Amino acid sequence: MKLQEYRSKEILAQYGVPLQAGTTATTPEEAEAIARTIARPVVVKAQVLVGGRGKAGGVKLAETPEEAARHAEAILGMSIKGITVRTVLVAPAANIASEFYLALILDRAAKAITVITSAEGGVEIEKTASTHPEAILRMPLHPLIGLQEHNIRRVAFFLGISPDLRREFRQVLRGLYDAFVGTDADLAEINPLAITEDGRLTALDAKIVLDDSALARHPDLELMRDLNEEERSETAARQAGINFIKLDGSIGCMVNGAGLAMTTMDLVKLAGGEPANFLDIGGGAKADKVAAAFRIILDDPNVKAILINIFGGITRGDEVARGIVEARTTLARHVPMVVRIVGTNAAEAAPILAEANLITADSLDEAAAKAVAAARADA
């Protein structure tokens, strides 16, 4: 789960990272009032979870509270990569002398928490990696004892932090590490970490991505989820315990298992169609869950056909077949359905599907082709 900049900064501030947090506003009037209470100039920043805010005009400097209000008015309601801006952050602007990139990631290859840092702050690290890979330090931390003082020194020397800022730098990296571990993050990034003209270290932008598997033990962080940036259907799916991601195609997919669900999407594409979603219904798949999955898929008006692909292992095919037939009667909208059920109790599932006049297929390739044809015929 990605956290908004202001949420990420709230967390980093709690862990002692020096920064000017600022305050969020949802109206130009609020933005103006906030700007009156803090040192000027101020920066007005769109709070969205997509990159490229600056380029899209979502970050503006204001010399006066009135200008802050005008910028907020322009930014609020603006669409950045399809996301409507509903909140802006108003914070004191900094006079930047130099800037750095500093992040911690869950490093799958090194099986460690790894520091990634560069003296080229303010640009995306992927960009630096492609243009000046030698400007990046990647340093895996010991997985059992964590961040040590010598690790902090090495990063500070690599970045050329001056002796009078070492104590403050220690506080930044220590705070970032404690925040990473304390929130069960996948990524905790400060970009840029700036040295201001008056010689202070400050985190100007921050991004934290949390490990979804750990959210159960962080109910306080779960509350930071931004529902405005989640598709309505994805919210409904999450609440129903279904893994779902909305895409742009016309073929709805309902599958058990994540790998098979991705494969089903790939084969729809290979058959000349476009998948409308990723959906892993999980194990079991009783009628109520199947019904919820149908509602979520059909909520998308682009969906012209549904492909159901179930490999019965733990999940019993006849149970899913009955679930499909039962759930179908509750639907508001009907589109052609192609059903492929194999594995445990597939033989018992076949007559149930036949009686309900559903299109069936033996192989996944055949099912994908039939779903694509059905979507075209229906269009």
Added chain:
Amino acid sequence: MSILVSGATRLVVQGITGREGEFHSHAMQAFGTQIVAGVTPGKGGQTALNGSVPVFDTMAEAVREVGANASCIFVPAAAAPDAILEAADAAVALIVCITENIPALDMLRVYHVLRQQGIRLLGPNCPGLTSVAERAKVGIIPNDIHRPGSVGLVSRSGTLTYEVVQAMTDAGIGQSTCVGIGGDPIVGTGFIDVLDMFNEDPETEAMVMIGEIGGEEEERAAAFVKREVRKPMAAFIAGRTAPAGRRMGHAGAIISGGAGTAESKRAALDAAGVAVADSPSHIPQLLRAAGVGG
């Protein structure tokens, strides 16, 4: 011979009295696995699987009393890392963790502790493994999809693995051992570990690898194959249509910063001489073309 499990495997199931644990223990027993014990703290002294298996409070007892040498874990995510460590402390040789949604930072610590102890962990968030010829299964792979043979299969997925195994069986191509390494970012055993074992296993003549988007494990496996493997290989990579930056069900299946795409993995495998399939159903014909018999 087979890899990781055999007729000599004496399995203890941690969480045997839970719904999942009990269901799959019955299936493992039916397949032929020797289940010698169950562990559920507080239920020591009871029996499980229709009275055929003693239940102990601790792993230490299960090992001491009945000589368990492998463990299969079905306990919930919050307790699973501790269950893995308990099994490792009891010094079983192989631990298979089925549980999903274990926090990654917990697994990081567990991974390194087990490495220091020299104990093999498969998973978490995996379907386990099945040695087809030896009739030994640890995990949840369906019993009736196999045919004994000489192809070793390794996969990051669950139902997609069953799909490929079934396609091979239907085409008359049998398997030696099928291994699911799990869909999490931090897993105990990787592709290279398993490919290395298959490469050394006289019973395995060819290999199938099922990967998916996220991380760079498939690319590293491709480099290993190019360097070390002379047995024929076919592969499938799921997620060519997956959008970047989204977690596709498995915690580890995410394209981040342009890395971990299906195309990158397919290209790496292709360059290593591995036949890469566009559909799971093409795997049998690719194996045939590489000279694999029944």
